[in-house]
Every structure is written in structure tokens, then in C-alpha cells.
Amino acid sequence: MFHRFLRMVFRDAGSVVDAVADGDRRRTTLAVRHLRQIAHALESHHHGEDMFLWDDLERRSPACALHVGQMRAQHAEIEKHLTALGASVDAWRASARRREAIAVREQLDRLTAALDDHLGQEEIDILPVAATSFTPAEWGRLEHHGRRTVPPRWLFIQLGFMLESMPAAEQGAFLRALPAPARAAWRLVGRSSFRRHRARLFPARRTTT
Template identity: 30%
Template sequence: MRHTSVDRADVRDMLVVHEAFRQSYSRIPALVREVSPGDVRRAEVIADHAQLIEEFLHLHHKGEDELLWPKLLERAGDRLGTAVTLLESQHEEIAALLTESSLRLAAWRAQPSKASGEELANSLERLDALLTEHLAIEEKDVLPIVPEYVTAKEWHQLGDHAINGLPKSKLPIVFGMLASLADPDVVKLMLSTAPLVPRLIMPVLGPKAYARHARRVYGSA
């Protein structure tokens, strides 16, 4: 079941999402370790950021499990080999690490000590390592053939699933984060199925919201 070039999924937006996850998880462990013991206010800032990325990753993988893998296995199973099976298995491992890091994040947020911070940072580093491997496999073995078997409409449903699951107050931050990593035409792609008002205002609100967020989290925009 292949599609015309006009109707094909454009996977460039997912590459941007992947890069956002890679950059975020490569930096969060160090942010945790830099928090002074007992500094609850700073721990709250980092914990809120980590929780937002965690929620986004969970929704991203849930969307793939429900809306992407079944279609690919049905339509292109002979071309995928064991790639999707491996990716599904890694989703389960990542989910377990997310659960572990979430519990440690809650404990550290409430009482940021050197010991609890180190446990959390170690957990996040294991998550980062597995996620980096997972994203590389997906980009090498799966995404290149997606446009042949998934329509643009189906692809946008996948992206909308993650966005619609996030708290509305956090959408400008997430959009701004993605826009900071994307070419202008990919930003337009990400907004192409949004209602008119968000499509018009998000390019203005998103970068400003993310710049404020980044200053709080990283110390600079």
C-alpha cells in the first residue's frame, strides 16, 4: 500500500522531536548534579523541566505504539524485518526507566540531597543511553520507508496525539523548543494541521515561552 509523493508522510518533524529528546536527556543529569543540597527552589525548576520532557516522551512512544507500528507491520512487515519488534521491546525498557526516574525525581524534588541527586542522575543517564540507541535504530531502519506506506493525514494524527496529550499551558514551551531546532519549512509543517489561531500565534508565543523556560533551566535562552 504505497502512496503518491503528494500524499506521503513527511518525517522531518519527527527528526526534530528526536533531536529535542537527545539534547534534553544529555543535559538533564548534569543539571540535577549541579543543584546544591537543600536547594528546593532550584530542584523544583529542574524537576518541572524533566517532568515535561518525560511526559512528552511517554506520549510520543504511546502514539507510535498505537498509531504507527501496527500500520507499518501490516503494510511493510516484509521490509522491516525485526526492526519494529526491537523498537517495541525498547519502548517497554524505556517505559520502565521512565517509571524509575520519575519516582527518583519525586523524591529528589521533595528533598534534594547529594545522594538522591546522584541516584536520579544515574537513572537519567541510563535512560539517555537507551533512548539514544533507540532513536538511531528508528532513524536508520524505519523512518526512511515510512513515507512509502503512511499517508500525510495518518502522520499528522501521530503528531497531534502527542501535542493534544500535553497540558495546554506547556504547548508554547514545547513548540518553542522544537522550533529552535527546526528549519522554517519544518516549523510550517508542524503547524500545518493546527487550527487557524494557534497556527498564527504559536510562532510568536512559542519562541518567547521557550526562551523564558530555557533561561530558568539552563541559565540562558
């Protein structure tokens, strides 16, 4: 589920950049804030795997050690791409010029290609083994880490994008699995907050959540 979210937001991030006119500081600030948030989501996800997954998986399934090593190496490569993206985003934020936006777009393309390769391999080589090597409670450590690292101002926005990355038939079941206070908060203020944010990023699109 989280992989689908990551694929979607990084795939669409290029459109966020492309929609900003040269010299438009307000929309540059909005786009930069969004890029930093999705980069943080990816970093937090990888940090959780680094802490809670790789060492235990190597111990419990030694035959998976080669693939775990590849995952570690890919995390390191993606971290380099994220660092480069951060530098290009900072330069764009300072200038709000199209030249720096193009550099951000190019770095996004490199990061997205590396991320697609990584997620695809992880789903083939790691997740089937990990599914039989960890208990639900142990998987819960990753989920808890992920929730704990989401900045409060981004909670509804990330939830909205996660719902949008799901087939419509899955959205209702996902919402029903949330604690009742979270469902109520989403219904009362979260959904509308997300839709406003989504409309500012993609003024020509309609949201499905």
C-alpha cells in the same frame, strides 16, 4: 524533527540537575517539573507509535516485522527506565538533597543511552519503510496525537525547545508552517515565556530562538 528534540532535551537534562545546589528546594522543584514534562513528551511519542504505527507497519511490510518487534521491546525497556526515573525524581523532590540528585543523574544517563540507541535504530530500520507505507493523512494521526497530549502550560516551552533543536535555517520555515494564530501567540507571548523558562533552567546559557 521530534527525535532531535528528544535527543536534545534528554542530553541537556543532566545539566539541569547538576545546576541545582544541595538543599535548594526552589530550583529542585523547577528541575523536577522540567524532567517530568520531558518524560511525558517521550511517553506520549511512544504511545502514539504504539497505537498508530507498529500494527499497520507489520501488516503492510511483513519483512519489517523483526524490526517492529525490536521497537516494541525497546519501548518496553525505555518505559522501565522512565518508571525508575520517576521514582528517583520523586525522592529528589521530597529531599532536595544532593544524594538523591546524583541518583536522578545516574538514571538519566541510563535512559539517555537507551533512547539514543532506540532512536538511531528506528531512523535506520523503520522510518525509510514507514515513509513509503503510510499516507500523509496517516502520519497526521501521530502529529495530532502528539499535539493533543501536550499540556497547555507546556505548549510554548515545548515549541521553544523544538525550535532550539533545529538548525537556524529551518526555524523560520517551521514557524511559517504553523497556523496563523499559533504564530501570533508565539510572537506575542510564547517566545518570551520560553526564554524566561530557559533562563531559569540554564542561567549561564543564551537561547537562540
